[in-house]
Amino acid sequence: MIYDFIVIGAGMAGASAAFELAENSNVLLIEAEAQPGYHSSGRSAALFTRNYGTPLVRKINALSEPFFQAPPAGFTDRPLLHPRGALTVAAPGKETLLDPVLAASTEDNPVVEMAVADALDLVPFLRPDRLSRAVFEAGVMDIDVSTMLQAYLKGFKARGGTLSCRTKVTALSNNKGTWTVNAGSTTFQSKTIVNAAGAWAEQVAKMAGLAPIGLVAKRRTAIIVDALPGMDVARLPCVDFSGSDAYIKPEAGKLMASPGDATPTVPQDVQPDEMDIAIIADWIERETIIPVRRIAHSWAGLRTFVSDENPVMGYDPTVDNFVWHAGQGGYGIMMAPSLAQALAALCQRGRFPDDFSSTLTEIASLGLSRVSLKRNG
Ligand SMILES: Cc1cc2nc3c(=O)[nH]c(=O)nc-3n(C[C@H](O)[C@H](O)[C@H](O)COP(=O)(O)OP(=O)(O)OC[C@H]3O[C@@H](n4cnc5c(N)ncnc54)[C@H](O)[C@@H]3O)c2cc1C
Numbered sequence: 001m002i003y004d005f006i007v008i009g010a011g012m013a014g015a016s017a018a019f020e021l022a023e024n025s026n027v028l029l030i031e032a033e034a035q036p037g038y039h040s041s042g043r044s045a046a047l048f049t050r051n052y053g054t055p056l057v058r059k060i061n062a063l064s065e066p067f068f069q070a071p072p073a074g075f076t077d078r079p080l081l082h083p084r085g086a087l088t089v090a091a092p093g094k095e096t097l098l099d100p101v102l103a104a105s106t107e108d109n110p111v112v113e114m115a116v117a118d119a120l121d122l123v124p125f126l127r128p129d130r131l132s133r134a135v136f137e138a139g140v141m142d143i144d145v146s147t148m149l150q151a152y153l154k155g156f157k158a159r160g161g162t163l164s165c166r167t168k169v170t171a172l173s174n175n176k177g178t179w180t181v182n183a184g185s186t187t188f189q190s191k192t193i194v195n196a197a198g199a200w201a202e203q204v205a206k207m208a209g210l211a212p213i214g215l216v217a218k219r220r221t222a223i224i225v226d227a228l229p230g231m232d233v234a235r236l237p238c239v240d241f242s243g244s245d246a247y248i249k250p251e252a253g254k255l256m257a258s259p260g261d262a263t264p265t266v267p268q269d270v271q272p273d274e275m276d277i278a279i280i281a282d283w284i285e286r287e288t289i290i291p292v293r294r295i296a297h298s299w300a301g302l303r304t305f306v307s308d309e310n311p312v313m314g315y316d317p318t319v320d321n322f323v324w325h326a327g328q329g330g331y332g333i334m335m336a337p338s339l340a341q342a343l344a345a346l347c348q349r350g351r352f353p354d355d356f357s358s359t360l361t362e363i364a365s366l367g368l369s370r371v372s373l374k375r376n377g
Contacts, residue, residue: 003028005347006181006190008169008204010036012145012333013325014196015152016340021194022159024348028188029161030181032168037149039269040198040332043301045222045249045258047238048081048141048334051104051111054309056362060335067337068143074158076151078144084249085237086140087114087123095133097242102135109139123239125228125248125255125288140238143333169197172207177320192321192347199267199302201326210316211375213368215327217302218262221276224254224297228290246283254296257284262303272300303330307372311335313343314367323347324368 003026007018010031018029033039048068050061068080088101105111112135119134120126153163164183171182172193181188197204199217206212227233227250238249245260259280263273281292305327306312312327325343328335342363345353352363 001026001189002178003188003190005192005194006030006179006188007194007196007325008181009196009198009200010153010163010165011039011041011196011198012037012149012152012336013041013198013328013339014194015041015149015156016336017194017196017325017343018161018163019152019156019159020340020344021347022156022161023344027156027161028190029156029163030167030169030183030188031163031165034166036153036163036165037145040301040303040328041145041149043222043299044145044333045247045256046143046145046333047084047086047249048143049086049137050109050139051101051137052334053329053331056310056365057329057331057335059362060311060338061331063338064334064336067341068141068334071151072155075155076147078147080144080148080151081141082144083138084140084142086137086240087119087237088135088137088240088242089119089123089126089131090133090242091130092132094243098133098135101137101242109137111135111137123236124231125290126239127287127289130287136237145333148333148336169204169207172204174208174319174321179321192323194323194325194343194347196325198326198328199304201304201324203267205316205322205324208319208322210319210322213312213324213327213373213375214306215304215312216264216306217267217270217304219265219270219273219276219300220258220303220330221261221272221280221300222256222258222298223272223277223280223295224251224256225281225284225290225292225295227253227255241287244283246280246287248284248288255290259283265302267302267304270300270302272298276300303328305329307374308370311339311366312368312373313339314346314364316368 167183
């Protein structure tokens with residue numbers, strides 16, 4: 001059979017796009033690994049932070065929020081978002097770094113100044129001598145990523161879609177408007193390809209003879225440590241430390257910490273580097289009163305960006321019916337709902353959803369013809 005769409009990659013980008021496309025089309029979703037979400041989508045910090053990323057990413061995050069708050073009927077009976085809040089703190093001498101954080105405050109999503117004493121009360125692991133100013137954003141939330149991914153996949157199958165795991169695409173060719181996708185000795189055909197292969201998106205495009213778009217995969221490390229004895233971890237907010245990219249957030253009764261590293265690396269099943277683990281453990285002991293006696297768990301994941309750090313979504317102008325859905329950076333979970341809706345509308349109706357009108361021109365600018373993408377080869 002010839003599918004309408006073959007989506008390559010069952011991370012959050014591919015699963016959400018496949019779900020939206022399957023409402024009106026015949027879709028095959030192909031994943032190299034045994035489990036969808038094995039790479040970046042299963043390794044995130046699982047935060048919904050409206051005020052994170054480029055100005056356009058922030059608008060896309062905001063467009064996604066209604067889906068998170070009220071997904072379509074039957075999608076899941078569990079909430080996708082849980083209140084968390086984020087405290088951003090500044091050490092002595094760095095107080096003005098919080099000005100832009102405060103300036104992002106809106107009526108919908110307030111960011112407010114918090115007295116230092118209240119901040120210490122809220123987050124008892126902070127060092128009083130390292131805390132000179134604090135601001136609080138209540139609208140930051142935890143995303144139930146696992147529920148979200150499973151709901152996309154369940155909904156996709158309910159709409160008649162087919163998921164094929166352990167199926168690594170090895171070759172792509174186009175003959176008279178039909179794409180042939182080879183996965184080892186297995187062959188599939190479709191009218192359109194959606195390339196949602198995350199860090200591997202350029203490798204997939206290369207199989208189709210397409211030039212790279214400047215994607216760079218960057219490793220980010222996370223560790224899990226014990227909280228202080230007796231600390232009520234569940235009520236803690238996420239804590240961002242201005243002047244560094246490091247953050248700490250509650251994670252299943254313990255604390256997750258990341259140095260916020262962004263080390264360029266080749267696409268791979270990325271593992272944490274011992275040096276990055278040592279750096280974040282040492283940093284926790286210097287910036288907080290948490291003694292790092294043991295690291296319960298550590299991991300690393302890839303955040304993949306093009307140079308302008310906006311996602312890349314749209315038809316490749318150099319070949320027929322090849323759609324990129326890549327460059328999700330550090331925001332791919334929270335952007336997924338609105339980007340998937342935009343992609344399906346573009347592919348099936350040739351235009352973006354009407355309710356995206358205020359950001360329409362900018363969403364359209366996520367395409368491959370933007371000047372900031374330097375294509376070589
Ligand atoms: C430490 C960390 C913290 C993060 N925190 C957040 C956060 O708080 N909030 C947020 O929104 N985002 C966050 N992110 C970013 C988010 O995780 C990513 O943007 C998102 O997961 C990217 O999804 P994806 O589907 O594009 O990529 P992936 O999840 O990597 O999916 C791509 C899939 O394509 C498959 N694939 C590749 N090549 C082939 C092939 N040849 N054939 C078949 N399949 C193939 C891969 O196996 C993979 O499963 C974080 C990321 C990291 C690493």
